[in-house]
Amino acid sequence: MPGTQTGTRIRPLDELDIGAIVRIDERIGGIYRPEIWEQRVGYYLRRDPGASQVAEVDGTVVGFMLGDLRVGEFGLEEPAGWLERFGIDPDHRGRDLGRLMFGAMAEHFRSNGARSVRTLVDRRDATIAGFLRALGLGASPLEALEMPLEGEPR
């Protein structure tokens, strides 16, 4: 695979990856959030073990991509893969690790009956939106709707 480093391996997420994901997230966003990732990793492993993926380079986890297969949410009966959170250590970008993790997730979704992969993106985030479009995700007939709620949270 062009651009891919020797020693690169894409494999399903497991519970022991929490520490590496916390470290990658901290490198990306500058905030140390172990509780959040402990909870999110547990959630995805319970919902759909085998869907979420990590990228290892020479035995170190340097990227993650989390998501799950869903049926029946929002009244959508057709199974679809949902891509929710991902991140790659800044030192390991531009080497197709994101594309490879996405390929492994798409294969998992396909082999479990999904015909599409869905996600939500903030159009103002050019990095994430550009990456997702490069992977082949485009406009959907589904529309995200929201309404601000006035007042202080109770």
Ligand SMILES: CC(C)(COP(=O)(O)OP(=O)(O)OC[C@H]1O[C@@H](n2cnc3c(N)ncnc32)[C@H](O)[C@@H]1OP(=O)(O)O)[C@@H](O)C(=O)NCCC(=O)NCCS
């Ligand atoms: C988005 C991100 C995963 C992309 O990482 P990457 O190493 O560049 O990804 P890849 O090398 O796998 O790129 C795959 C494709 O996406 C393209 N791509 C990546 N970033 C892009 C961008 N900003 N705009 C357009 N295309 C982009 C690449 O050019 C490549 O296309 P190609 O194969 O046709 O050349 C990385 O920038 C990242 O982790 N960003 C931060 C994400 C974040 O904020 N996470 C918070 C925790 S949830």
